[in-house]
Amino acid sequence: MASPDVPDPLGHAQRRHWTLDPGIHFLNHGSYGATPRVVLESQSRWRARMERQPVQFMNDVLPGALAGARDRLADFVRSPRESLVFAVNATEACAAVLRSLDWKPGDRIVLANHAYPAIRNTVRFLAGRYGVVPVEAGIPWPLPGDDALVDAYADALRGGARLAIFDHVFSPLGVVSPLGRLLPLARAAGAQVLVDGAHAPGQLDLDVGRLFEMGATWFAGNAHKWLCAPKGAAFLAVSDAGREGLHPVVISNFYGEGLAWEFGWTGTRDPSAWLAVGEAIDFIESIGAARYRSALATQQREAADLMAAAWGVQPGAPASSRAAMATLPMPIDEPATRESVARWRLHFLREHRTEVPVFDIGGRHWVRISAQVYNELSDFAPLAAAFQPQG
Numbered sequence: 001m002a003s004p005d006v007p008d009p010l011g012h013a014q015r016r017h018w019t020l021d022p023g024i025h026f027l028n029h030g031s032y033g034a035t036p037r038v039v040l041e042s043q044s045r046w047r048a049r050m051e052r053q054p055v056q057f058m059n060d061v062l063p064g065a066l067a068g069a070r071d072r073l074a075d076f077v078r079s080p081r082e083s084l085v086f087a088v089n090a091t092e093a094c095a096a097v098l099r100s101l102d103w104k105p106g107d108r109i110v111l112a113n114h115a116y117p118a119i120r121n122t123v124r125f126l127a128g129r130y131g132v133v134p135v136e137a138g139i140p141w142p143l144p145g146d147d148a149l150v151d152a153y154a155d156a157l158r159g160g161a162r163l164a165i166f167d168h169v170f171s172p173l174g175v176v177s178p179l180g181r182l183l184p185l186a187r188a189a190g191a192q193v194l195v196d197g198a199h200a201p202g203q204l205d206l207d208v209g210r211l212f213e214m215g216a217t218w219f220a221g222n223a224h225k226w227l228c229a230p231k232g233a234a235f236l237a238v239s240d241a242g243r244e245g246l247h248p249v250v251i252s253n254f255y256g257e258g259l260a261w262e263f264g265w266t267g268t269r270d271p272s273a274w275l276a277v278g279e280a281i282d283f284i285e286s287i288g289a290a291r292y293r294s295a296l297a298t299q300q301r302e303a304a305d306l307m308a309a310a311w312g313v314q315p316g317a318p319a320s321s322r323a324a325m326a327t328l329p330m331p332i333d334e335p336a337t338r339e340s341v342a343r344w345r346l347h348f349l350r351e352h353r354t355e356v357p358v359f360d361i362g363g364r365h366w367v368r369i370s371a372q373v374y375n376e377l378s379d380f381a382p383l384a385a386a387f388q389p390q391g
């Protein structure tokens with residue numbers, strides 16, 4: 001073991017901290033994250049403690065342990081502590097908001113054409129059940145820059161809205177939204193705001209308290225992606241304006257007894273992923289949170305440049321709109337279908353030992369690369385070599 005005072009350099013020297021298959025170039029941290037050994041060990045210790053005396057654990061240990069983990073996460077994302085509750089994933093955290101509001105027929109919900117599918121579907125469900133009106137911000141892709149994204153939301157918000165949903169980082173696009181420009185638009189439109197920040201914690205320098213001041217009402221984030229916590233660790237941060245009527249999707253034994261109790265107990269479940277979040281933050285902080293973010297951004301840019309040059313293409317968004325991920329068009333003419341994107345992902349895995357997601361965006365095939373500290377630029381080379389440059 002390296003001395004804790006002398007951390008391993010970033011890149012392949014980091015690999016010993018992860019359980020990832022060494023035979024695979026793992027370029028998809030974005031989908032489900034990956035968790036360092038020390039964090040998994042912490043989770044196992046919590047589980048072992050729970051199973052030694054489950055009743056005492058749930059009754060006497062869990063409330064305090066959960067509050068400690070919650071405070072640690074809240075401090076890391078700079079949320080008021082009492083505003084933050086754990087969720088299993090960002091889908092669940094967003095659903096708690098969307099299923100809690102007392103919708104009236106005709107209420108307008110503004111969200112992007114590229115919003116995450118489960119969130120779009122929840123809005124479709126609300127439209128069918130309550131007669132809310134989804135209003136789509138049509139974000140162009142490829143994206144020329146922030147202005148085009150802001151203009152798309154400005155157009156959609158023009159008629160006013162009950163709720164605006166902003167994706168902090170768009171899932172297939174890898175694009176970081178300029179919330180500093182979007183939140184004032186929502187405020188002017190009289191809309192409450194749900195920020196879907198599934199990809200933000202760890203990847204971006206997050207200040208949830210500041211986002212609340214600028215007009216965000218709720219912020220949903222995952223700890224299991226870029227904070228590298230175990231899967232099933234996510235949170236919902238709730239501004240004062242967002243408390244009324246808010247309940248978890250599953251109604252708790254502690255209904256009406258405050259956010260922490262309601263969200264902390266929605267029936268028996270394994271809380272070990274939440275309890276290991278502090279260890280994940282320790283891991284990121286052992287690298288240095290700012291150093292981690294900047295290493296990912298640098299690797300992403302270099303990798304995107306490498307791939308763009310090799311494939312004779314341009315990334316879908318300018319470097320100024322990207323952080324740890326980049327999305328590039330595949331240099332093929334084949335129309336994208338659900339079957340073809342699955343087939344291409346398996347092709348890259350089998351033929352190039354590379355795990356990378358392939359998306360159908362606008363009928364074309366795109367890959368999204370994720371940078372991570374366990375990778376080096378050489379991990380992107382087999383994918384880059386998968387196609388010859390176009391004419």
Ligand SMILES: Cc1ncc(COP(=O)(O)O)c(C=O)c1O
Nearest residue numbers: 089090091116167171196198222
């Ligand atoms: C913008 C966005 N929202 C929600 C999610 C869903 O995250 P989870 O599967 O953790 O619920 C994702 C996942 O990639 C996402 O990118």
